[in-house]
Amino acid sequence: MLPFDFEYYKPETLQEAVELYQYLDQQGKQPMFFSGGTELITLGRIDLAYTEAVIDIKDIAECKVMQVSGDHLLIGSTLTLTQIEEANLFPLLTKTASQVADHSARGKITLGGNICARIFYREAVLPFLLADSQVVIAGTDGGKVVAIHDVFQGELKLKRGEILVQTATESRFIRAPFFSFKRRQQWETGYPLITVAALKIDQEVRVAVSGLCPFPFRSKEVETALNKSGQSAVARVDGALAVLPKPILNDVEGSAEYRLFVLRNLLVDVLAALDGVRIR
């Protein structure tokens, strides 16, 4: 139950959505784009989110696509994680997304919602970071296609009133060998302690990590260390651990030291899975 009410709009075109936002924003209604809406509902009920106008973008055609277009796979931002999993067009995404929340919730949580979430795990972004994907963004100045690396730094840097519409991923990344694993504090449910997604392309291993820092990331420095030829796997992992972004999370899910322990073993697993390295 939300302690506040809001106006509810369900535009059918991107332009309409963008204009509505402008209009409602000018009226001071703190409008919010809404696709799965789980975060508004769960944070709103404990007073951590507020809006006076919701713009539900689920009916916008461009946000619902899931198709191969030329050499790219397009995935709409309002598709639910379950829809993406069931279609299974991007196995690394399927695997990584299938570890978010739980199955029923993933029937409501959408790709765009997860990537743009305030809660900092945003695990669905990891495959796109690895695949150098592009994202389609709609705004007042129309649509634009940009490299995800240009707009995702810890979080998706959307301007006020912009909408994440689609992701576009080159098919060679979709076919690449991958690894994805989520370690939790205990057993098989809960937030990640560490989630690692990795893929191998052009003889290089790429990794992206969630749960280590208060943002998901892919780091050039980490990958350079991991791919250093002529070094033992242990030395490569040590090298990667030495160049991690900061800060390392230290919370009820796990201490910073323990997270590093977990990450170390997971990176070893990445090398074992993708680089044929055998340890022990």
Next chain:
Amino acid sequence: MQSHTITLNINEEIHIVAVKAADTLLYTIRGKLGLTGAKPGCLNGDCGACTVNVDGWPMKSCLMLTVEAVGKKVTTIEGLRETPIQQAFVENFAFQCGYCTPGFIMNCHSLIQQHPDADDQTIKEWLESNICRCTSYIEIEKAVKSVLNKK
């Protein structure tokens, strides 16, 4: 507060209800329609006690705005009539206090419809969405498998 008069298709019946945009589906079906089978357990999408089916898929009704349900087919536990999964829950003692039961059954029901040949991994992936605090889950596993295997 803006009131929306909307039409909902619930358990194959058309209902016209006045709701606020911020009302969740759970709030509406319980408070406006008296369908109290779906239970509040956390209102946060964590426990699954409020699970209903929307267009045949499991939905935590606390995570859905009522206005989002317009044009969709909603099925609640009250809409199930003598289904095999209900009978299987009874025979396998798959509930004790019964509070999580409607949500669990609706999730199982949807699983049986969507994946009648579900393997252990799929069953687990689906059913870990709900918490049962009384049983050991083994009883629920037996119940759902007894129906899946029949198909």
Next chain:
Amino acid sequence: MEVIGKSVIRKEAVDKVTGRAKYTHDYQKVPLLSGKMVISPYGHAKIVNIDTSEAWKVPGVRAILTGKQYPLTGEAIRDRPPIAFDKVRYHGEPVALVVADTPAQAKTAADLIKVQYELLPVVNSPTQAFQKNAPLVHERLGEYKKEADSHPVPDTNIATLIKIRKGNMAKGWAESETVVEASFSFAPSDHVAMETRCATAEISPDGNIIIMTSSQAPFMVKRLIADYFGEDMGKIIVRTPLVGGAYGGKAPVQLEVLAYMASKEVGGKPVKILNTREEDILTSPCHIGLDATVKLGANRSGKITVAEILYLWDGGAYSDKAIDVTRSGATDCTGPYNIENVWCDSYCMYTNHPYAAPFRGFSHSELSFAIERTMDLLAQKLNIDPLELRYINAIMPGNTTPTRVRLNKSNVGNLQKCIEKVRGLIKWDEGPVKVLNDRFIRVKGVSCSWKTSTIDTDAPSGVILTFNRDGSINLMSGVVEIGTGTKTILAQILAERLKMDVNKIHVRMEVDTQTTPEHWKTVASRGTFMGGRAVLKAAEDVIHQLKELAACVLRSPKEDLEIANSRVFLRDDPAIGLHFKEIGYGYKYPNGNTVGGQIIGRGSYILRHLTPLDPETGAGRPGPEWTVAAYGVEIEFDKRDYTYRLLKAATVVDIGRVMNEKAAVGQVMGAMSMGLSFAGRETFYFDELGRVLNPQLRTYRPLRYGENPEYLVGFVETPQIDGPYGARGVGEHGLLGMPGALGNALSTAAGVSLHNLPLIPELIWKAKEANK
């Protein structure tokens, strides 16, 4: 035996699978006001100011209760203001209560109440609370009204101390050749019943106070509200429909008091208070934490000669039921072992944590973790098989308990038999460790438990039976259907005694304290035992009445009559007789004359010979019988990551008599599940301000489907002679040994002694790192 032991389908089964089963919050009506609490965001703080002016402006607000000293509440010590006054003592404590027309209005208004706090030093563990010069949680501890057997120590944080002094400690140590000592600690956690607590109250113009509540103790609600507020007990009517899980957490009385106060404030209009999950975790009472130190001495052959035990229970901010938990922990402090010389101090400590409710097992799963881990340490030191050590020391008839009750073949089960059976179930003889490869191993751990039910010495249970015109019978008992299926078992007992079809017995699920005979509280695995005895007595009453009437109609001596299949008939000629439907409402002669009337049976039961404990020595008879059990847990352990999977969990419990096979197995497996969840993942994480950092189910995570192991359940049947058909309690016991057995398996697997819960991989990693 026709019905006893059979897996009779529970009476409310169809309601529960069709969504028709109703719980407190499912009852809706118009008007029904909503109560919303404002809760403390801190563990310990002075309330400097409360500003309600903005909240009052919200439309629909009818009352705001705050800033006033309401009568103190609490079962053992009256130490708890229902709404905090002057200061707050735990994160989640109610500070104000808003009553409004709708839940949304109440919430909006509650959010607008501004409370100014001044932080106070926090007591963040029972060990800290026990230290000299620790900050005081209750400055006026000496002034509170209390029960005779609560022993608070003014100017300390000690809410009570229960002492056990048995035998001669000097002699015990002298006889011992090997000594182990270890300390254990875990924080409070939660019950997580899927139904959050809910209560409604209204006061009618004639002064009747009508309360509906999701409670295990509706009769206690009635008593306490009468007591706290000076109301007429007879005017308080408490209704409890089906309850969505309880596990001890719904035995305390809390929201009922607030709902009553709220209704009173709005002229008696009905007010509902429904906990959010966060409030249910923070505000309502939790699962107790414990700091324990156990020292055991044994001779060379493994016979334990002496035990010295210190329990510091984390009672939280208010003592309420924690005092009884502390006493229960002292009563069975040693675990199920025959030890001649015992010294135990069991302290209930005040801290700035959420206060404690009973939790399934009532101190026993908690103390068992400490005892059973120490038993494994002793076995290790003695180089004796851990199961063998338990077998050698198993409690038996002829032994005495720590409170000096002499056991006999009825009041204690057969632990050695349980141990032998669990040995087979978990294939213990194949060895505790199986190496799969250089990284993964499979490891087993074992444990044992015992438990008596320490309940009030005058706790009653009553049953009323009424006949319907078709000869079927209505059964009314004050036992609350919290999920255990006890009311179905009561029907089975009645069917068995009357030799009739259990389907002809209708059970009233809802409890209404005005018309349902009292069952003290639906706690402590006592429903079947006490309710069952009451049923048997009521059945005798019915049999007597049926035979009286039939004797007259059939012109036969009463002694020649038998009852079976809903008929009273001549023993030597069963064809001559009367169906219940012919006499259940009196017998009508062909000419219309009628004799007799509706047959109404009554039965009540009270446990006999219970006594309070001696304050100096602990001697006394706290409970009727000891149920014993043995356990095993098998895990697959990853030596690199310190992660593990649960493979198998086994319980063998001496249940006395299996009353309903599937229900009993379900109770034991469900309890094991809860025990493993508690042992493996559940805890409150506190910060330095005493705040609980994980009050949601996404951060406080009970076991989920698929994380569970395979469960193995075995029963031993040593009849409890006084129990109905020999039955003992079974609701709690599957849980009790899980923390110990899991802790033992993991300690073996990791090669490091583990002393804390929950047993998460990080804990094991830390222990390994510390050992490096």
